[in-house]
Amino acid sequence: MATAVGLLLHDTVVAMALVLPLAMLLGQWGRLGSQGIYAATGALFVLTNGSVSVATSAARLGEALFGALVGIAVNALVRPPLYLRDSRAVLRDATEEAHDILRTVGAGLAEGRWDAEEAGTWHERALRLHRLVEQAHSAVVWSRESLRANLRRRRTGTVTPADKGFDDAVVVLDYAAVHTAGVTRTVLEAAAGDRSAPRPHPELARRYAEFLCQTAHTLRLYSHSRFGDECEDDLCEAVTGLRGTLQDLRRDLARSTTDDPDEVATYGALLAQAHRLADRLVVSGT
Known part of the structure; x- marks a missing residue:
């Protein structure tokens, strides 16, 4: 969401005003559990970490996707973080x-x-x-x-x-x-x-x-x-x-x-x- 708004709007302050309230609401979703508090933090990181461009956004999303795939593969095929x-x-x-x-x-x-x-x-x-x-x-x-x-x-x-x-x-x-x-x-x-x-x-x-x-x-x-x-x-x-x-x-x-x-x-x-x-x-x- 932060990436999409950042690409459409080239004003960081306006983008933050639109994205952060929605990210805060999204963070209350029960399915996210204790990780929900990081929704707004992630959005803020995207919008303030340099200019938002297609290249940087694609790289960031690709890194996130790669990390998610590694975590899923380890959890499903090797050993879950069992507590x-x-x-x-x-x-x-x-x-x-x-x-x-x-x-x-x-x-x-x-x-x-x-x-x-x-x-x-x-x-x-x-x-x-x-x-x-x-x-x-x-x-x-x-x-x-x-x-x-x-x-x-x-x-x-x-x-x-x-x-x-x-x-x-x-x-x-x-x-x-x-x-x-x-x-x-x-x-x-x-x-x-x-x-x-x-x-x-x-x-x-x-x-x-x-x-x-x-x-x-x-x-x-x-x-x-x-x-x-x-x-x-x-x-x-x-x-x-x-x-x-x-x-x-x-x-x-x-x-x-x-x-x-x-x-x-x-x-x-x-x-x-x-x-x-x-x-x-x-x-x-x-």
């Missing part, structure tokens, strides 16, 4: 981080530690977990893209991200990140100096801590089951136990003798996050 191992590693790292956060928060609640500074650290880790999940999703997308139209993959039977349930793992981790952040936020509010969200009864907190530790264990088993380890029976058992623990948490709230509605609200908020996280693990693990 499957990186995808698996990033997903495992995100799962382990989610596991560690849930275990740490669970241990803190079980011991009655409601320090605002420590709770703030937990919440910051939970927020960073979401960025890890985004990196995992990006790695899976790049892995799938690298295998497109690759003939060698069909001959060698290369495993694709979709074959190992990578997308499902990303969804589960996204749920874990969102609701772990919700749990840590509620704990942080309850631990704050102004006590805007009262702490639940110590016995309720202890039972909830057990649930968090059990959820962390189930999440780790889920990760192992999706990435090659034979632990389906252990996962099913953990999911069954998680469902039972969730029912116990409901009964604990119903039997609570507290008269403070704010205290009940705090535990209810924690219980709501537990429901959403457990529901996703139950659905994915069965």
Whole structure:
């Protein structure tokens, strides 16, 4: 587009005024992904890198075409830039981080530690977990893209991200990140100096801590089951136990003798996050 406009118009400023807005819009096309930001940069390079003539334009387009053909040939016939191992590693790292956060928060609640500074650290880790999940999703997308139209993959039977349930793992981790952040936020509010969200009864907190530790264990088993380890029976058992623990948490709230509605609200908020996280693990693990 920049080449065509540059050949028609011999005024660089006018050509830029016409091309750059369109290039910016084109860069938002979802199919271009993260490469879309280079649409306007490429157009600007064409229009400002000397005069636009038929000879220079033909040479530039020929170089681009040659590079594209080399990339396609290597990807289709030799070896794709496969990042499957990186995808698996990033997903495992995100799962382990989610596991560690849930275990740490669970241990803190079980011991009655409601320090605002420590709770703030937990919440910051939970927020960073979401960025890890985004990196995992990006790695899976790049892995799938690298295998497109690759003939060698069909001959060698290369495993694709979709074959190992990578997308499902990303969804589960996204749920874990969102609701772990919700749990840590509620704990942080309850631990704050102004006590805007009262702490639940110590016995309720202890039972909830057990649930968090059990959820962390189930999440780790889920990760192992999706990435090659034979632990389906252990996962099913953990999911069954998680469902039972969730029912116990409901009964604990119903039997609570507290008269403070704010205290009940705090535990209810924690219980709501537990429901959403457990529901996703139950659905994915069965």
